[in-house]
Amino acid sequence: MQYDVIVIGGGMVGAATAYGLAKQGQKVLVLDGEDLTLSASKANFGLVWVQGKGWDHAPYAQWCQIATNLWPELSDELKATQVDISYQRRGGFDFCINEQEWQERESMMSALWKNTDGMFEYEMLNHSKLKKMIPEISKSVIGASFSPQDGHVDPLALLQALCKAMQNLGVTYMGNCLVEAITPTHGEYVVKGAKGVFTAGKIVLCAGLANGQLGEQLGMNIPVVAERGQVLITERLKPFLKWPTLNVRQTAQGTVQIGDSHEDVGLNDGTTPEVLKQIAQRAVLMFPLLSSVHLVRAWGGLRILTPDGNPIYQQSTSNPGVFSVTCHSGVTLAAAHAGPLCDWILGDSYLPVIEQFSMDRFDV
Ligand SMILES: Cc1cc2nc3c(=O)[nH]c(=O)nc-3n(C[C@H](O)[C@H](O)[C@H](O)COP(=O)(O)OP(=O)(O)OC[C@H]3O[C@@H](n4cnc5c(N)ncnc54)[C@H](O)[C@@H]3O)c2cc1C
Numbered sequence: 001m002q003y004d005v006i007v008i009g010g011g012m013v014g015a016a017t018a019y020g021l022a023k024q025g026q027k028v029l030v031l032d033g034e035d036l037t038l039s040a041s042k043a044n045f046g047l048v049w050v051q052g053k054g055w056d057h058a059p060y061a062q063w064c065q066i067a068t069n070l071w072p073e074l075s076d077e078l079k080a081t082q083v084d085i086s087y088q089r090r091g092g093f094d095f096c097i098n099e100q101e102w103q104e105r106e107s108m109m110s111a112l113w114k115n116t117d118g119m120f121e122y123e124m125l126n127h128s129k130l131k132k133m134i135p136e137i138s139k140s141v142i143g144a145s146f147s148p149q150d151g152h153v154d155p156l157a158l159l160q161a162l163c164k165a166m167q168n169l170g171v172t173y174m175g176n177c178l179v180e181a182i183t184p185t186h187g188e189y190v191v192k193g194a195k196g197v198f199t200a201g202k203i204v205l206c207a208g209l210a211n212g213q214l215g216e217q218l219g220m221n222i223p224v225v226a227e228r229g230q231v232l233i234t235e236r237l238k239p240f241l242k243w244p245t246l247n248v249r250q251t252a253q254g255t256v257q258i259g260d261s262h263e264d265v266g267l268n269d270g271t272t273p274e275v276l277k278q279i280a281q282r283a284v285l286m287f288p289l290l291s292s293v294h295l296v297r298a299w300g301g302l303r304i305l306t307p308d309g310n311p312i313y314q315q316s317t318s319n320p321g322v323f324s325v326t327c328h329s330g331v332t333l334a335a336a337h338a339g340p341l342c343d344w345i346l347g348d349s350y351l352p353v354i355e356q357f358s359m360d361r362f363d364v
Pocket of ligand 1: 009011013031038040208209210230332
């Protein structure tokens, strides 16, 4: 057997998992796709976020608490790579622009608080309290929810740092190596990729939207769908926004990232003027100062969603040793993927909450 574990997919989820497995002494190979293969990790918003996550599903709320509490440790470890990931955990806002949004947010935050047995910290702030913290906010924003547990990071730098960190621990990374076939043979798995044939005792599927098709080869029905989000970037501005918000955040370099659209358009990761206009208008409604800035870039990216929006962590029943790690919020969950998730993959004592993310919850 050449490797203990082959991780298929070198995005945020694969890189964090490979890093965690290598930390536990595993000999790991990461097989990744090509530059133009779909990649949510290169298209996301960079929030390390708990607000709203798991308000209707207690295990997910608890898992996000675990992940975000482990994040400072991950951030410290990644300093050894000398990649500046600009991680900050000062808190974050989600704005309300009318009474209905306020009422809905308040019940959502209260449900999330209950689902975490009071671990989730938050406050509802009216306009005048908000204005004291963010003077540039417009009067159209009637208030906001604030959680001191939210944060953000430079997502591209995070991906680079994870890749460097895993390779520093001896992980072999092979890009441009799309996997074509995975076959169980005599207690191990043979993986045929564009650059050769490799064997390992365990396989972890971290190929994002391609997990559905890869899982099928091994009798796993992994339900996964794409949801497009479009993102805008402005020119660099003087610092005016110390905290990230759900749809506007100022990066460490001064640019402002604007996003949070949700579209069902299959595997089309392009942009459209209509949606870009909508997200820009909402941002200007919140921060009038943005009305006169230049936009420098726009892109679309595909979220990896499961039917209930929660992760799927599942070991194949017909092919033990094959695992699916399929999820949205791979930035937020990175520290949990590099930590407790690897205990589960390796069969060590692991956190029981992980079992709540098996496919048993779907009727498939
Ligand atoms: C617009 C947008 C905003 C988002 N904002 C946030 C946010 O603020 N916070 C947050 O936590 N999450 C956010 N997300 C979600 C987050 O980006 C994803 O959860 C995360 O990137 C998923 O990582 P992944 O590694 O599973 O998938 P991907 O990044 O898609 O990576 C999959 C990898 O698998 C490879 N691959 C595919 N097929 C094969 C194959 N056959 N063989 C080998 N390799 C293969 C690909 O090349 C790719 O590198 C956002 C997503 C989008 C689209």
